[in-house]
Amino acid sequence: DAGVTQSPTHLIKTRGQQVTLRCSPKSGHDTVSWYQQALGQGPQFIFQYYEEEERQRGNFPDRFSGHQFPNYSSELNVNALLLGDSALYLCASSLRTGGTDTQYFGPGTRLTVL
Amino acid sequence: AQSVTQLDSHVSVSEGTPVLLRCNYSSSYSPSLFWYVQHPNKGLQLLLKYTSAATLVKGINGFEAEFKKSETSFHLTKPSAHMSDAAEYFCVVSNPNSGYALNFGKGTSLLVTP
Numbered sequence: 001d002a003g004v005t006q007s008p009t010h011l012i013k014t015r016g017q018q019v020t021l022r023c024s025p026k027s028g029h030d031t032v033s034w035y036q037q038a039l040g041q042g043p044q045f046i047f048q049y050y051e052e053e054e055r056q057r058g059n060f061p062d063r064f065s066g067h068q069f070p071n072y073s074s075e076l077n078v079n080a081l082l083l084g085d086s087a088l089y090l091c092a093s094s095l096r097t098g099g100t101d102t103q104y105f106g107p108g109t110r111l112t113v114l
Numbered sequence: 115a116q117s118v119t120q121l122d123s124h125v126s127v128s129e130g131t132p133v134l135l136r137c138n139y140s141s142s143y144s145p146s147l148f149w150y151v152q153h154p155n156k157g158l159q160l161l162l163k164y165t166s167a168a169t170l171v172k173g174i175n176g177f178e179a180e181f182k183k184s185e186t187s188f189h190l191t192k193p194s195a196h197m198s199d200a201a202e203y204f205c206v207v208s209n210p211n212s213g214y215a216l217n218f219g220k221g222t223s224l225l226v227t228p
Contacts, residue, residue, distance in 0.1 A: 004157075031214075033214070033215070033216075035216075041220065041221075042204055042218030042219055042220050042221050043158070043204075043216070043218050044218070045215035045216060045217070048214055048215065055214070056213045056214060056215055058215060090157060090158065092158075092216075094214075101214060102148075102160065102163060103160075103216060104160065105150075105157040105158040105159070106157050107156060107157040108157050
C-alpha cells in the first residue's frame with residue numbers, strides 16, 4: 001500500500017519564477033492538504049482540497065494556488081516566487097469521514113529560491 | 115481559534131531514561147490533538163491522536179500521551195528513550211467545527227545521548 005508521494009524531491013528556482021509541486025494521496029484517501037514548513041518552524045497550513053474544490057485556506061497570498069484532479073492527486077502552484085518561499089512543502093492526505101480526519105504526510109518537496 | 119504551545123524547544127535525555135515532551139493547547143471547542151515526529155530530512159509521521167475517547171492515548175514506538183482538560187495539556191511520554199527517538203516532535207491541534215487545518219506547535223527537538 002503506497003503512502004503519500006510527492007514530486008520532485010528538490011527544486012531550485014530563481015525569484016519571479018513559477019513552480020508546480022505534485023502530490024499523490026495514500027490509496028483510498030480523497031482529501032489533500034498542503035503545508036509550508038520554513039526552516040526551524042512547524043508546518044503552516046496553506047489549503048485543503050476535497051472533491052476537486054478548495055475547501056479551506058490558510059493565511060497565504062493568492063500567489064499560492066492549487067488543483068485537485070479526479071483521481072484525487074493534487075498540485076500546488078506558486079507564482080512570482082520570493083526568497084521567503086524557500087521551504088519544505090508537505091502534502092498530507094486523508095479520508096473525509098465527517099469527524100476528525102487523520103492526515104498522513106508525504107516526504108515533502110524542498111524548494112530553494114535564489 | 116485553536117493553538118498549541120510546546121513548552122520546551124529542546125529536550126536532552128540519556129538513553130534508557132524517561133522522555134517527557136510538554137504541550138499545552140488552546141481551543142474554543144473540544145479539540146482533536148496529535149503528536150507527529152519528524153526525523154532529519156524526512157516527512158512527518160503520526161505518533162498518536164486523541165479524539166475525545168480515552169484520555170490516555172497509546173501510540174507507536176512506546177509513546178503515549180494523556181489529555182488533561184483541566185490543565186489544557188497533552189504531554190507526550192515514553193518510559194525509556196532509545197537513540198532512534200532523536201528527532202523533532204510536533205504537538206498539533208485541530209477542530210472540525212472550525213475547519214480541518216492542522217495547527218502545529220513550533221516543535222521540540224529531542225536529543226538522546228548514550
